[in-house]
Amino acid sequence: MIQRTLRTRAFAVLLFFVATAFSPLALALPTIERFTTASGVRVDFVANRDLPLIDVVVSFDAGSARDPAGKEGLAALTRRLLDTSTRVHDEQGLSEAFADLAVSLSGSVDEDRATVAWRSLSEPSVRDAAADLVAEVLTQAIFSPAVFVRERANAKAALKDALTRPNVLAERAFTTAIYRDHPYGRLTTPESLDRLGRNDLVAFHRTHYTRARAHVAIVGDLDRAQAEQLAERIMAKLPAGETPEPLVPVAPAQANDVRIAHPAQQAHLRLGLAVMTRDDPDYFPLLVGNHVLGGGGFSSRLVDEIREKRGYAYSVGSYLEPRRQAGPFVIALQTRGQQAEEALALARETLARFREQGPTDEELRRAQDNIARGFGLRLDSNRKLIGYVSMMGYYNLPTDWLERYPQAVRAVTGQQVQDAFSRRIDPARLVTVRVGGDGDR
Structure with missing residues (x-):
């Protein structure tokens, strides 16, 4: 021993x-x-x-x-x-x-x-x-x-x-x-x-x-x-098995407003729908657009409108989660129960304006720089790289996907972002969830 x-x-x-x-x-x-x-x-x-x-x-x-x-x-x-x-x-x-x-x-x-x-x-x-x-x-x-x-x-x-x-x-x-x-x-x-x-x-x-x-x-x-x-x-010693049946596609979203009572003072809000697959033809326009909208931290529109200008939320943002079939697009925030409806309405308004107008030239350039320049840091160790290699192989993405990633990000135009968001993010189908805020009286 x-x-x-x-x-x-x-x-x-x-x-x-x-x-x-x-x-x-x-x-x-x-x-x-x-x-x-x-x-x-x-x-x-x-x-x-x-x-x-x-x-x-x-x-x-x-x-x-x-x-x-x-x-x-x-x-x-x-x-x-x-x-x-x-x-x-x-x-x-x-x-x-x-x-x-x-x-x-x-x-x-x-x-x-x-x-x-x-x-x-x-x-x-x-x-x-x-x-x-x-x-x-x-x-x-x-x-x-x-x-x-x-x-x-x-x-x-x-x-x-x-x-x-x-x-x-x-x-x-x-x-x-x-x-x-x-x-x-x-x-x-x-x-x-x-x-x-x-x-x-x-x-x-x-x-x-x-x-x-x-x-x-x-x-x-x-x-x-x-x-x-x-x-x-x-x-080699694993059984051969059978190729699995493919997952069925996700049905188009249906608008829904879900409210769950909870004694928490903060209201936890979610807004979104199922959107992106791993091999999505709109992958890069949606990626860059989401960075401008809510995925870029303090430089994003949602943070500027909801946190900085109104003080409705300390934490607010949006994210995309690509999967084999359509993964979610989510706007997520927490706010006081008394101002939850105002914050939610502002999130909808900010999204609607972004769908209609797309990013400004400066927003687009800043988002592309942030994504492309930071990409190398995602590959600076074996442990990080293996995650990408595994993901790419499992979803059968092209072997040059990593090589093309920064160039694909920089090739996105503002019109492509606006087009992708206007086609893929339908305001009439958004799901809204509110949990809590009942303790804020």
């Missing part, structure tokens, strides 16, 4: 040193190689020899949109238990096995996908051992009954706590209102968690964690041949 602890600490110290002792990765224009493994898995790979590290993200079409109706939370709970125990290692043993290799293991679930991500040293013995351990997690997870009971209870307790917060209630009400019966509108509840059994997790894993539904992204200290071997080593 002492020798293993010392070895673990030695690897951890080395890993920390190589991650911090060198200057950040300067890969403004990374070369992305795209290929398919012998077992049929799609891979996107970027070689970087600056640091003796590798980052890998394995994505599966196993996001919350794949939850069966009535069993919302299944995708998230499956991912939560995936790396807790296998046929070879119990929970503690698996944790120690990763620690002995100084492997950083993580992952996530969103509406479209579930991920397993890991970082390790690129030294072949460590790299191969880490790959074998990840493959074990992916193919031999057992979803221990005891761990299932514990983690379902933890998820339920965390959800119940979250449901007391007005901002969470606002986000959930907004999601339900814009997506209605679409899979994106299926939200986890304490009751849906109660309906989940361990066998549901086993079946979900068997169906969705397959090669046909997988994508691998690799960034780091490897050549192409080594990357191919690594991807195959991780994925």
